[in-house]
Amino acid sequence: MSDRNPYLPSPVKIIGLRQETDCEFTLTVAAERAITPGQFFQVSLPRIGEAPISVSNCGPDWIEFTIRAVGRLTNAVQGLRPGDNLFIRGPYGTGFPIDRFRQQRLVIVAGGSGVAPVRPLIDRVVRGELPVKSLDLIVGFKNRSSILFSDDLAAWKEKSRLVLTIDKPEEGWNGETGLVTEHIKKMQFTDFDDLQVVVVGPPVMMKFATAEFRLLKVPSERIWVSFERLMSCGLGKCGHCKIDYTYVCVDGPVLNYSHAAGLID
Ligand SMILES: Cc1cc2nc3c(=O)[nH]c(=O)nc-3n(C[C@H](O)[C@H](O)[C@H](O)COP(=O)(O)OP(=O)(O)OC[C@H]3O[C@@H](n4cnc5c(N)ncnc54)[C@H](O)[C@@H]3O)c2cc1C
Ligand code: FES
Numbered sequence: 001m002s003d004r005n006p007y008l009p010s011p012v013k014i015i016g017l018r019q020e021t022d023c024e025f026t027l028t029v030a031a032e033r034a035i036t037p038g039q040f041f042q043v044s045l046p047r048i049g050e051a052p053i054s055v056s057n058c059g060p061d062w063i064e065f066t067i068r069a070v071g072r073l074t075n076a077v078q079g080l081r082p083g084d085n086l087f088i089r090g091p092y093g094t095g096f097p098i099d100r101f102r103q104q105r106l107v108i109v110a111g112g113s114g115v116a117p118v119r120p121l122i123d124r125v126v127r128g129e130l131p132v133k134s135l136d137l138i139v140g141f142k143n144r145s146s147i148l149f150s151d152d153l154a155a156w157k158e159k160s161r162l163v164l165t166i167d168k169p170e171e172g173w174n175g176e177t178g179l180v181t182e183h184i185k186k187m188q189f190t191d192f193d194d195l196q197v198v199v200v201g202p203p204v205m206m207k208f209a210t211a212e213f214r215l216l217k218v219p220s221e222r223i224w225v226s227f228e229r230l231m232s233c234g235l236g237k238c239g240h241c242k243i244d245y246t247y248v249c250v251d252g253p254v255l256n257y258s259h260a261a262g263l264i265d
Helices: 072-078 112-126 150-159 180-185 203-215 257-263
Strands: 010-019 024-030 040-045 049-059 062-068 085-092 105-111 134-141 161-166 195-200 223-226 254-256
Touching: 010 062, 024 085, 040 062, 040 072, 049 072, 049 112, 062 072, 062 112, 105 112, 105 180, 105 203, 112 134, 112 150, 112 195, 112 203, 112 223, 134 150, 134 180, 150 161, 161 180, 180 203, 195 203, 203 223, 223 257, 254 257
Parallel strands: 105 134, 105 195, 134 161, 195 223
Antiparallel strands: 010 024, 010 085, 024 062, 040 049, 040 085, 049 062, 223 254
């Protein structure tokens, strides 16, 4: 057993920076870690703070984090540049059950910043590392200027049935509009034996999107969600992330809906 202090973060060098939207940016750091899509790291800066951030993509020696500048840590991280150090500990939490998705019809519904944790999962399918029978993607953003990962969408469209939607019509937008739930309604599921559904996004979106799949009679066991919950230790010790008997940091953030249904507000 390692006697390394589990709260001690490691410095990692920033090797890439991409502005995604006005307040969201993607940092690439040099780090070698075995990561399952859906897992997160505790990201920190000394004397500023620490916050859980999902892995938005990874390779053998790099990890990407897509961060929305909303508070003390994330605003400070926004000021970093390639060559600077970021501090990380992890990966933590359950990822998506990749093996259960193999050779299944995979449906992923993601909204806003919820697209970040599913991006490594989508990439595995697109790169052929996770073979599936089909991939349906419904990706929703508030408006045109909040669309994340624009560069990836073309590659995703080639390998999936992609619906990219913004909430309301906008000048210059010729694509789909309406909430992701409206697009779920249009899906005609006749057989659930090989179907797996992933829903990730803001709490209200997850509530209504999962309800829509249940109305379509998709069994709970075939629906997976990911929670964002206030966290502190990330290690199942402090209880900050606890909902009823569930420690979201270790039992989640990815949970099967048969477990998560009672936890969604
Ligand atoms: C599993 C998991 C994965 C996540 N993945 C990501 C991710 O990939 N990318 C990402 O950007 N975020 C992610 N988050 C969310 C991120 O951890 C939080 O936004 C975190 O709080 C940011 O830390 P901060 O110090 O920058 O913000 P904080 O200073 O903690 O502020 C966060 C929010 O709280 C509000 N706030 C701050 N102080 C106060 C106060 N005194 N009173 C009232 N409101 C206040 C702020 O306005 C802001 O909206 C994830 C969270 C979880 C649990
Ligand atoms: S964050 Fe401390 S127990 Fe989950």
